[in-house]
Amino acid sequence: GAGRPRLTFLGTGYLGATYAICFAEMGYEVLGFDVDEPKIAKLASGEVPFHEPGLDELLRKNLAGGRLRFTTSYDEVAEFGDVHFICVGTPQRADGLAADLSYVEAAVTGLAPKLTRKALIVGKSTVPVGTAEWVEEIIARHAPEQAQVEVAWSPEFLQEGFAVEDVLRPNRVIFGVKSEWAYGMLYGSHKGVFDLAMTEDREVPVVVTDFATAELVKVAANAFLATKISFINAMAEVCEAAGADVTQLARAIGYDPRIGNRFLRAGLGFGGACLPKDIRAFQARAQELGVGEALRFLHEVDLINQRRRQRVVQLAAELLDRPNGPAGPDLSGLRIAVLGATFKPNSDDVRDSPALSVVRKLSRAGASVAVYDPEGMSNAERELPEVGFAKTLTDAVARADLVCVLTEWEEFRNADPATLAELVNGKRVIDGRNCLDQGLWVRAGWDYRGMGRPEPA
């Protein structure tokens, strides 16, 4: 609408595409940019290149409404936008734990020389603390003087599967700014979020702060979430040794509101494109800052998380009566059905997926593995071309000696263990996410093993 800043989003991956589409939905004029031509062509033709509930519909609606366009031209971005959001990826570097900032650098150096009028460049990508200052320096070197470009930092917290909701109805927004003008522009570019909240009688808390704090908010939040998951998985290890049940333990401690019951599900641990790489990059950055010791516990968090994957292999060997030697068990000649490939349900994302990591370990141990996932099959096949994939749940479990449920899809939770029992070679199941109804499976004759739970009596 009139008076509202025009927004561009650089990098139309998961983050940028979702933001571009949702901000158009809130009434902004939006331009999405990427260097990847096929991706831009797909988006421009109304197709979201990844799986996210509700997003396709909003994309098509806003393309048709004329508020949303896509481009591969920096000139167009510079000409169009008042506020430019940097949404490119910051993956883990190949040579260590640190974040790779080359895409951030490319986006900023691509855009800066084209800018001709006052504009705000806002970082959204997850970055090591200090990046905003570095971006400012790059702009000072590359932007024409008359353009008077300013920088701000505003991290995002969206979860795959809930991304539309998380952008339209965030539980907080963070504005890392250096000037009143930058604050005003950021406020204006989020007015749609505040207006929507007002009509729903909600408030969105705004934290206005400096660059460094804004950058740290994001990695601190993810470090906390990863730690919470590894905490409960560490308790699962103790429960396994002590014959206790971590699901009941989690429920019991979660009633204390200071602890809370969310993000306390023990199982295979965390994966995905964010938590694993973010806690590693955070450690690397703390080292550089001379405070590596402060984050040494995140190394433990990572190790606990990795150990859960090995635990599934160990359970498989136990159930299948194969000795668990120092080199791992020999599972050759055995057929294992793996249900789940994505890092969590309601997503097609297999990046750093704990399920696929277990698949790799099982096939390395000699097992013949058949994987099935409701949404993640094509991504999983690209990642693990040497592994067997099944078209349906029943195809996967047919003649299996062992069934492993590694992602808690509703299709698996609702599967009837009595029906599946007819198809398998051996009624053995590992519930890697503690998502099955244990009693139901045991009554159907299955030898059931959960994570951090005693063997059923």
Ligand code: UDX
């Ligand atoms: C996460 C953060 O939640 C989000 O705020 C941030 O912006 C990006 O990273 P996402 O990667 O989409 O989001 O996944 P999330 O739902 O947080 O799950 C992460 C992983 O933790 C999954 O592999 C999930 O299976 C696992 N998890 C989650 C557990 O193992 N136990 C839990 O209790 C919760």
